[in-house]
Amino acid sequence: MAIRVSGLASGMDIDSIVKQLMDAERLPLNKLKQKKQILEWKRDDYRSMNTLLTDFRTKVLNMKLSSSYGAKQTSSSNESYVTATASSSASTASYQLSNVTKLATSASLTTVNKLSASADSKISTSSSLLSMNSQFANAITWAEGSVETAKFTATGSTVELPLAEGTILLDRPISVKVAGKALKADEYTINNGIITFTNTPEANAAIEVNYVTDKKVEKISLAEGATSFTLSKKAIAENSLTINGQAVTIDANNTFTAGSLSGKIDFATGQVTLNNAVDAAAEITVSYKQKYTAMDVETTTSKGAMQETFLFSADQSMSNVISKINSSKLGVTMFYDANSDSLSVTRTETGSFEANDIQFGQSDLTKALQLDTARYQAGTDAEFTLNGITTTRSSNNFTIDGVTFDLKQTFSGAVNIGITSDTTAVYDNIKSFVDSYNTLISEITKKTGEERKRDYQPLSDEEREGLSEAQAEKWDNIAKAGWLRNDATLRSVLTSMRQSMSNTVSTATGTFKTLSSIGITTTANYLDGGKLEINETKLKQALEDDPESVQALFASAEGIASKLQANITEATDKLKAKAGNAFSTNATFTIGRDLSDVESRITRFEDKLLNIEDRYYAQFTAMEKAIQNANSQSSYLSSYFSS
Structure with missing residues (x-):
């Protein structure tokens, strides 16, 4: 960049002069920026038109679906007894449903005895099982080990559990799930921590294994100055702790000494607090056991027999137990009512399956939850007569030939269900389609007919600075208009769509082969650009007289919808080639x-302008230096002659 001197010798405003010179030099740049702005406006206009066409194409595709014409309406002579809904595949028909002697119910288990030992101190579902153990009427006797979870992605017929060094896998209890489904014991084998599946899981299937080892072994790093550390497990079994291979004796106050370490352990949380800060960084190996319990559950659902083993460490709560049961694929819902201090387990499906199709295996947790003595209530099927045939269903909501019936209560006598075509719904679908078409026609006609005001060009930066925000916005709105005036692609799609709407459909069947034959015609006002109007009476009559023919007019192979789809696809492809998308x-x-x-x-x-500006300043700087030299010489001569 040239050194810039601002008229000290000449007295001229060099900056102002250079600015005026550069304004003239910048005129071609402003033209380029205007051209860029115009291209961006045209791009955005094309994209907005393409969006309108794409949105309308969705409406067109809907007109090819049989569901757009097959809407059915149902009626019931007594909706307090039976209601019904019909899909588009349902036939026009009538049904008589009578003598509902039974409704479908779900099988359930309900505890007979109270869960809590005392009515004054009931179980808290949010507290740990360990802390609540004394409040259960049947306390849990805890097993000891370490509950672990391993997750895999299936790559073959085996997976190997990541057993920590020095630990032993307890073969039972164990839970193996593939793609969320719990496997039965005969669907896999275990040998030295390797699980082999009887049937190889699908590639990339999610596998989850919950298992128990004889103890937990973990290495813990202690930083210099550390005063505590926390074991990864909670609900630690007393007198199961070893540090660096040495058994740790713990007194009644939960204090211990192990070599140079001494402190206190909280068995419930696994928090270990040291008496003295560690002198130097060290790594210790800690071995211990946690308290846990297990429970086996078997159910029968419409998909067949299900079973799963659940493992719960003692730090988990009754809410955890309920949540795991309910989120499993066993198809049951467990619920605890604190007011009655009772527990219920209800199958989510109704109907009669196998006897005793909800079973909890014998375990301490089963006894604590009083499920070993719970009362079983079998599920029942709904029993009724339909069109003279006595039959049953496992659900009160069932579907026959596209008609879904919903039984509300038992009754004698009869309820009549009628299935008829929903002419109003089909009419509304067609009207919505026509309204969307008219909106599209209006928007494209408006855009291609916009007047281009050539006196309004994109504003330059200097021009925009001279206007208020409102004035600049008003100018931009005028300047943006008209860039797609008489655009060939848009006018072409208008013409092709009008032809598709007005031509005879060769693949139409029955009475109706043109839109005008069902009461849809072009408006009389040519300024509307080819909008359509509907004779409601004529269209509804056509839907009553020959609904299949109306459907074929739109949805057949060469129907109006197919033609419009082809018209729009051709136009959107061209517009995308011109303007792309986001x-x-x-x-x-x-x-x-x-x-x-x-x-x-x-x-x-812009690079060229910088060079030109530097050149101007260099020239003026040279002029300033020349004037300064001349002034110096003049002063010297004046002083010489005066002396």
């Missing part, structure tokens, strides 16, 4: 390539 790069569409070219020219011209 995910397109400039190199992939015409306007984008033009934009990249203009942007490159702008960058080169």
Whole structure:
């Protein structure tokens, strides 16, 4: 950059002069920026038109679906007894449902005895099982070990559990799930921590194994100055702790000494607090056991027999137990009512399956939850007569030939169910389609007919600075208009869509082969640009007289919907080639390539302007120096002659 001197010798405003000179030099740059702005406006206009066409294409595709014409309505002579809904596949028909002697019910287990030992101190579902153990009427006798979880992605017929060094896998209890389904004991084998599946899981299937080892072994790093550490497990079994291979004796106050370490352990949380800070960083190996319990559950569902083993460490709560049962694939819902101090387990499906189809295996947890003596109530099927045939269903909500019946209560006598075509719904679908078409026609006609006001060009930066925000916005709105006036692609799609709407459909069947034959015609006002209007009476009559023919008019192979789809696809492809979309790069569409070219020219011209500006300042600087030299010589001569 040239050294800039601002008229000290000449007295001229050099900056102002250079600015005026540069304003003239910048005129071609402003033209390039205007061209860029125009390209961006055209791109955005094309994209907005493409969005309108794409949205309308969704409406067109809906008109090809049989569900758009097959809407059915149902009626019931007594909705307090039976209601019904019908899908588009249902036939026009009538049904008589009578003598509902039974409703379908779910099998359930309900505890007979109270869960809590005392009515004054009931179980808290949010507290740990360990802390609540004394409040259960039947306390849990805890097993000891370490409950672990391993997750895999299936790559073959085996997986190997990550057993820590020095630990032993307890073969039972164990829970193995593949793709969320618990496997039965005969569906896998275990040998030295390797699980082999009887049937190889599908590739990449999620596998989860919950298992128990004889103890937990973990290495813990102690930083210099550390005063505590926390074991990864909670609910630690007393007198199971070893540190660096040495058994740790713990007194009644839970204090211990192990070599140079001494302190206190909280068995419930696994928190170990040291009496003295560690002198130097060290790594210790800690071995211990945690308290846990297990429970086996078997159920029968519409998918067959299900069974799962659940493992619960003693630090988990009754809420955890309920949540695990309910989120499993056993198809049951467990519920505890604190007011009655009772527990219920209800099958989520209704109907009669196998006898005793909810079973809890014998365990301490089963006894604590009083489920070993719970009362079983078998599920029942709904029993009724339909059109003279006495039959049963496992659910009160069932579907026959596209009609879904919902039994509300038992009754004698009869309820009549009628299935008829829903002419109003089909009419509304067609009207919505026509309204969308008219909106599209209006928007495209408006855009291609916008007047281009040539006196309004994109504002330069200097021009925009001279206007208020409102004035600049008003100018921009006028300047943006008209860039797609008489656009060939948009006018072409208008013409092709009008033809598709007005031509005879060769693949139509029955009475109706044109839109006008069902009461849909072009408006009389040519300024509407080909909008459609509906004769409601004529269209509804056509739907009553020959609904299949109306459907064929729109949805057959060469129907109106197929033709419109082809028209729109051709237009959107052309518009995308011109203007791309929000995910397109400039190199992939015409306007984008033009934009990249203009942007490159702008960058080169801006570099050129910097050089020109530097040259002007260099010239004026040289002039200033020359004047300064002349002034110095003049002063010298004046002083010489005066002396």
